[in-house]
Amino acid sequence: MPQLAYVNGRIVRHADASLHVEDRGTQFADAVYEVCAVLNGRILDWGPHLVRLRRNLAELAIHWPMEDGPFGLQARRLIAANGHADCLLYIQISRGVARRDHAFPDAAPASVVMPSVVMTVRRFDFAQRVRQLDTGIRVITAPDNRWGRVDIKTTGLLGNVLAKQAARTAGAFEAWLLAGEVVREGSSTNAWIVRDGRIITHPKGSSILPGIARDSLIRLASAAQIVVEERPFTLAEAIGADEAFLTSTTAPILPVVAIDDHRIGNGRPGPVTARLGELVWAEVARQTGWRA
Numbered sequence: 499m500p501q502l503a504y505v506n507g508r509i510v511r512h513a514d515a516s517l518h519v520e521d522r523g524t525q526f527a528d529a530v531y532e533v534c535a536v537l538n539g540r541i542l543d544w545g546p547h548l549v550r551l552r553r554n555l556a557e558l559a560i561h562w563p564m565e566d567g568p569f570g571l572q573a574r575r576l577i578a579a580n581g582h583a584d585c586l587l588y589i590q591i592s593r594g595v596a597r598r599d600h601a602f603p604d605a606a607p608a609s610v611v612m613p614s615v616v617m618t619v620r621r622f623d624f625a626q627r628v629r630q631l632d633t634g635i636r637v638i639t640a641p642d643n644r645w646g647r648v649d650i651k652t653t654g655l656l657g658n659v660l661a662k663q664a665a666r667t668a669g670a671f672e673a674w675l676l677a678g679e680v681v682r683e684g685s686s687t688n689a690w691i692v693r694d695g696r697i698i699t700h701p702k703g704s705s706i707l708p709g710i711a712r713d714s715l716i717r718l719a720s721a722a723q724i725v726v727e728e729r730p731f732t733l734a735e736a737i738g739a740d741e742a743f744l745t746s747t748t749a750p751i752l753p754v755v756a757i758d759d760h761r762i763g764n765g766r767p768g769p770v771t772a773r774l775g776e777l778v779w780a781e782v783a784r785q786t787g788w789r790a
């Protein structure tokens with residue numbers, strides 16, 4: 499079965515899928531995106547992803563007329579057409595195609611620019627993430643040199659890209675981004691530490707991306723009577739923590755066993771993270787029926 503993509507209402511061969519050279523997404527990163535986990539053919543947390551997408555579009559004043567119902571149908575049609583039970587759905591919506599000019603295209607009726615909508619699907623092995631609960635992963639640290647509104651999930655990701663590459667080069671899974679001494683988040687994940695049984699993560703605001711997996715974990719932890727503190731924490735606090743972990747759509751929860759050259763706790767995944775791992779994967783099973 500050939501790989502398929504969605505471009506502006508049409509499902510086309512992935513190899514033939516393309517956008518105009520003057521799409522504002524490519525010229526200005528004037529575009530927002532989402533990555534959703536699909537397990538057993540079902541989209542995890544679809545409602546929260548749509549809410550975030552709508553909020554981001556509104557933040558950038560991108561007017562996108564399609565309603566949630568038809569859009570969900572298009573996304574599911576693409577997933578079904580690709581035939582992968584377990585995959586990642588990528589959604590990108592740019593302001594559209596217009597003669598290059600920094601300011602928004604003129605919204606006079608004769609020249610209304612339609613947003614460009616692209617969706618792709620790629621197979622993903624979620625079981626590896628369950629196995630990694632036993633081993634954990636390492637992170638490095640890097641300065642957070644992104645722009646000031648990283649709460650908006652735009653395709654302007656160069657700061658994230660360079661930090662992730664630094665992690666790869668160092669043989670680590672992720673880079674935790676520092677503002678001075680404060681750990682904000684990872685290049686594509688939210689960052690957490692555990693102290694005295696409580697879990698701590700940076701508060702929402704303009705300096706982190708409000709992760710869907712982060713919100714989900716807060717709900718699950720609270721329901722299990724695990725205290726959640728949304729407050730800034732420092733690198734020193736993280737290094738001295740009992741445990742650390744990260745969350746994201748593509749890594750719903752992974753224990754962090756080392757930060758730079760510092761072992762966290764005894765250098766093995768800890769009991770609080772293990773308990774949260776059970777809760778997270780039970781929630782995945784509840785929503786999608788998926789089991790490792």
Ligand SMILES: Cc1ncc(COP(=O)(O)O)c(C=O)c1O
Nearest residue numbers: 686687688707709710711746747
């Ligand atoms: C910078 C950043 N932080 C956190 C996350 C985690 O967000 P989510 O849980 O919605 O995948 C992402 C996801 O791409 C991200 O890019």
